[in-house]
Amino acid sequence: MIEISASKVVQVIFQAREGRVAEAELSAFIENLNDDEQAHLTAIAWVGRGSFDAEDYAEALMTARTEKTTPTADYLMGMPHLAENLEAGLDALGVDVDAEEEDLL
Known part of the structure; x- marks a missing residue:
């Protein structure tokens, strides 16, 4: 189902919590993910904010792939x-x- 490692998502969570301090690092980290990982990251964020239910993850993923109009890093960091x-x-x-999170620390 999810084709991005949870540790990568948690890394984004940590860097996003740092705000401006880690902005460049976060942008680079997201940009270095492959297209599938970026789509999964976006879909996970959409499920988390309630745009899609967990049961509709496949639809969220398809939407992330087909409706991408801006670089994923820019889109997510603006969320x-x-x-x-x-x-x-x-x-x-x-x-x-x-x-x-414990594994990353």
């Missing part, structure tokens, strides 16, 4: 509450965010 959306999205999709 209010990105870190919270990604965390909520992972949780809704059944990924244990706390365990992933």
